[in-house]
Amino acid sequence: MQGMGDTGEACPFEFNFDPASFKVGDTVSYRVTGSLDGFPFVGTLLEVHEDHVVIAGDANDPEARYKGTRESRPLVEYSEV
Template identity: 55%
Template structure:
């Protein structure tokens, strides 16, 4: 349950796109859903984008921008 225990976030996020590597956890956004944060793990790193997997949908790879808080398109995230 969120807020239980010591109050710390259960994730350790990487917010530095220059150091992204496979296995890092990032906080990503979906434009249609505003600034609501989602957590995902990086599964591939490319020069201008990353591929992530959200734990809620482990078989679905999402293409995200290579930014401090990556953005996944509405079409991809909400499909």
């Protein structure tokens, strides 16, 4: 998300890209497979498990919960969205 705004403008989000230190409440940049591949998304971690995370993907919809991989930028299957 760097370089997407005006010159010198910083990204408004502070992301955790270290899956070993993920904790509930962290803001992450995540990816989605399929037709949304390549677009960056922002979400908050709701759950952190050994092999996956659960992301709140829409601040306006508390029911929007996406299961993603536990890696620096979690990957969510398109069918979850």
